[in-house]
Amino acid sequence: MNNKTLESARERCQNTHPVDWNNIHNMDPNLLVGIVNTALRNHFESLDDLCLSHAVDKDALCQQLAAEDYEYIEAANQFR
Numbered sequence: 001m002n003n004k005t006l007e008s009a010r011e012r013c014q015n016t017h018p019v020d021w022n023n024i025h026n027m028d029p030n031l032l033v034g035i036v037n038t039a040l041r042n043h044f045e046s047l048d049d050l051c052l053s054h055a056v057d058k059d060a061l062c063q064q065l066a067a068e069d070y071e072y073i074e075a076a077n078q079f080r
Helices: 003-016 022-025 030-043 046-053 057-068
Strands: none
Touching: 003 030, 003 046, 022 046, 030 046, 030 057, 046 057
């Protein structure tokens, strides 16, 4: 995605799912996985795009969700 497209996706995502993306490390992982998967399904082509758009540390997010046995499946563009 180009920068303009990422900005548009970020705005649509924030309007649909108002989340404090700077505070996701404090979220319950079972709630977080649903929020992330919904954002991925509805607004972003990849986890990289979501993380870039919301300034989220991809490795930290993946580690947080891995602690609850969720793994990012690139082909499906979701955590399972």
